[in-house]
Amino acid sequence: MGVDQYTSAHRFEPLADGGRIELRRQGDDSADVVQIRRHLQGIAAAFKAGQFDQPTTVHVGAVPGAGVMATRRDAITYVYADLPRGGEVRLISTDSVAIAAIHQFLAFQRLEHHAGVQ
Numbered sequence: 831m832g833v834d835q836y837t838s839a840h841r842f843e844p845l846a847d848g849g850r851i852e853l854r855r856q857g858d859d860s861a862d863v864v865q866i867r868r869h870l871q872g873i874a875a876a877f878k879a880g881q882f883d884q885p886t887t888v889h890v891g892a893v894p895g896a897g898v899m900a901t902r903r904d905a906i907t908y909v910y911a912d913l914p915r916g917g918e919v920r921l922i923s924t925d926s927v928a929i930a931a932i933h934q935f936l937a938f939q940r941l942e943h944h945a946g947v948q
Contacts, residue, residue: 838853838862838866839853839854839856840852840853840939840943840945841854841945842937842939842943842945844936847923847929848906848920848922848923849920849921849932849935850918850920851870851919851921851936852917852918853869853916853917853918854866854913854914854916854917855916858915863915863916866917867912867916867917870910870918870919873908873919874908874909874919877899877903877919877921878903879903880900880901882897882900893935894935894937895930895931895933895934895936897931898931899921899928899931902923902925902928905923905924905925906922906928907920907923908920908921908922909922921936
């Protein structure tokens with residue numbers, strides 16, 4: 831990832847139309863903010879292409895929901911946006927199976943990163 835996870839805050843939020851992955855630097859560090867934004871932009875691009883190998887590698891195994899998200903990638907839109915001191919990736923779908931997979935994926939990430947919905 832290239833960003834100190836102890837000085838940054840993750841947020842994995844399920845939403846009715848999918849969810850949100852948010853990562854923000856807790857303090858002002860413009861170099862880390864650039865890294866966070868690059869990281870999240872890369873995630874959005876990889877997920878859009880159906881590539882979920884980064885979460886699998888980081889978490890050493892299959893990540894719940896990722897297989898369905900890869901299979902139904904045409905039913906999910908990934909939108910990156912800058913946020914103050916970081917960025918977010920919105921995962922948006924109208925497909926109920928894809929939304930359920932997104933929620934599984936985000937719940938797993940929340941547990942793994944010890945990140946609550948804030």
